[in-house]
Amino acid sequence: MQKTAKDYIVFPLDFSSVKEAEDYVRILDGKVGVFKIGLELFIDQGPFVVERIRKLSRAGIFLDLKLHDISATVQRAMERVAALGVDLITVHCSSSRNMLEKAVLGAKGKTRVLGVTLLTDNDADAVEAQGFKTEFVKDLRLLILQRAKMAHEAGCAGVVCSGKEVKEVKEKFGKAFLAVTPGIRPSWSVPENDDQKRITTPGQAIAMGSDLIVIGRPLRDADNPAKAALKVIQEIEDALAARFEYCNKCKN
Numbered sequence: 001m002q003k004t005a006k007d008y009i010v011f012p013l014d015f016s017s018v019k020e021a022e023d024y025v026r027i028l029d030g031k032v033g034v035f036k037i038g039l040e041l042f043i044d045q046g047p048f049v050v051e052r053i054r055k056l057s058r059a060g061i062f063l064d065l066k067l068h069d070i071s072a073t074v075q076r077a078m079e080r081v082a083a084l085g086v087d088l089i090t091v092h093c094s095s096s097r098n099m100l101e102k103a104v105l106g107a108k109g110k111t112r113v114l115g116v117t118l119l120t121d122n123d124a125d126a127v128e129a130q131g132f133k134t135e136f137v138k139d140l141r142l143l144i145l146q147r148a149k150m151a152h153e154a155g156c157a158g159v160v161c162s163g164k165e166v167k168e169v170k171e172k173f174g175k176a177f178l179a180v181t182p183g184i185r186p187s188w189s190v191p192e193n194d195d196q197k198r199i200t201t202p203g204q205a206i207a208m209g210s211d212l213i214v215i216g217r218p219l220r221d222a223d224n225p226a227k228a229a230l231k232v233i234q235e236i237e238d239a240l241a242a243r244f245e246y247c248n249k250c251k252n
Contacts, residue, residue, distance in 0.1 A: 005233045005234075005236040005237045005240065006030070006031055006032055006033055006229075006233050006236075007033035007034075008033060008202075008206060008210070008211070008212055008213055008236050009031075009032040009033050009034070009212075009213060009215055009229065009232060009233070009236070010032065010033065010034040010035075010036050010062055010180070010212050010213065010214040010215070011024070011028055011032045011034070011035055011036065011214075011215065011216065011219060011220075011229075012036040012038055012064070012214060012216040013025070013035055013036060013037055013038070013041055013049075013053075014038050014040060014041070014216060014220075015040070015041060016040060016041075016044065017044070018041070018044070018045050018048075018049055018052060021041055021049065021052075021053070022052060022053075022056060024220065024225065025053055025056045025057050025059075026056060027225050027226055028219065028225060028226065028229055029056065029057040029058075029059065030057075031226055031229040031230065031233065032059060032229060033059055033060060033212070034059055034060040034061070034062050034087070034088070034212060035053050035057065035059050035060070035061055035062065036062040036063075036064050036214065037049060037050065037053070037061065037062070037063050037064065037086075038064045038065075039064070039065060039066075042063065042065060047084055050063070050084050050085075050086060054085075060087040060088070061085075061086045061087055061088075062086065062087060062088040062089075063081060063084070063086045063088065063089045063090075063111075064089075064090050065081075065089065065090060066090045066091065066092050066116050067089070067090070067091040067092065067103065068091065068092035068094065068095050068099075069095075069099075070099070071096065071098045071099040071101075071102040072102065074091065074099050074102055074103050074106065075102035075103065075105055075106035076106065077106070078102075078103050078104075078105075078106025078107045078111070078113070079106045079108070081106075081107065081111055082106065082107050082108050082110040082111050084111075085110065085111075086111055087111065087112065088111065088112050088113075088114055088157075088180075089103075089107065089111050089112070089113055089114065090113075090114045090115075090116050090160060091103045091113060091114070091115060091116065091156075092115070092116050093115040093116055093117050093147035093148075093150060093151050093159070094116075094147070097150050097153065097154050100113070100115060100150065100151055100154035100155075100156055101154045101155060103154075103156075104154060104155040104156060112157035112158070112178070113155075113156045113157055114151075114156060114157060114158050114159060114160050114178065114180055115147065115148070115150070115151030115154075115156045115158075115159045115160070116159070116160045117143075117144040117147040117148055117151075117159050117160060117161045117165070118140060118143060118144050118147070118161070118162075123140075124138070124140060141164070141165055141168070144161055144162075144165045144169075145165065145168060145169070145172065147159070148161065148165075148169050148172070148173060149172070149173070152173045152177055157177070157178050158177050158178025158179060158180060158211070159177075159178070159179065159180070160180045160181075160182060161179060161180075161181065162181060162182070162183050162199070162200065163181045163183070163184070163199075163200030163204055163205035163208055163210060163213075164200065164208075165179075166179045166181060166205065166208040166209045166210050167208045167209055169209075170208075170209040175209075178211045178212070179209060179210050179211050179212075180210070180211060180212040180213075180214065181200065181205045181210040181212070181213045181214065182213075182214040183199040183200065183214075184199070184200060184201070184202055184205060184213045184214060184215045184218070185199045185200070185201060185218060186201055186202055186215075186218050186231065186232060186235065187201055188231070201235070202215065202232050202235045202236055202239070203235045203236070203238060203239040204239075206236050206239035206240060206243070207239050207242065207243055213236075215232060218232075219232070
């Protein structure tokens with residue numbers, strides 16, 4: 001099945017109750033490609049919420065737990081994730097390559113593993129405070145690409161990175177290596193006091209090669225979330241058309 005503009009959109013169900021999550025699944029069903037379950041909702045509801053979303057929508061399910069523990073524990077946890085039948089799961093690249101390999105092994109090919117390279121609310125100051133080398137503090141891109149390389153070598157399906165790194169991730173690790181981009185802010189919806197540091201618009205992320213873009217607050221806080229999703233879809237369609245035209249020019 002050919003991928004459409006809506007299939008690029010991941011909506012995070014960052015809610016404290018399953019009722020709120022279900023309401024937004026109903027509102028956005030057919031207008032986004034994937035629903036993402038984060039820590040708050042999963043801790044509150046557990047595997048039950050996965051089943052609820054599956055009954056309400058045919059969209060993909062992304063379990064964003066950002067696993068980070070000793071390798072054996074992560075492997076066993078991933079075996080349980082694989083049994084849930086979710087499409088995507090995140091693990092932290094800030095751990096070892098062995099942990100990433102065990103995560104992939106535990107997933108058994110049933111769930112695609114994404115390595116989180118650097119949280120989008122982390123900037124150079126945050127990286128410096130964590131004690132990283134000066135070269136990584138001065139150029140976060142180097143740290144992100146180093147972690148993406150480790151994830152690729154460990155067999156992960158892709159990484160989570162900001163739109164600013166997508167182009168180089170694709171160039172270095174191939175088109176099949178997924179680039180999932182959070183920190184998406186449409187030009188018509190930039191929240192005050194935004195905690196995201198490395199943001200891009202939907203069009204910019206798609207133009208750079210993102211496979212999935214995570215859009216939360218701009219849809220959740222809109223007066224009409226469904227209408228806002230349609231605006232994002234239009235922006236993605238425009239970006240895809242421009243990318244297609246550019247590729248054709250390059251071939252000629």
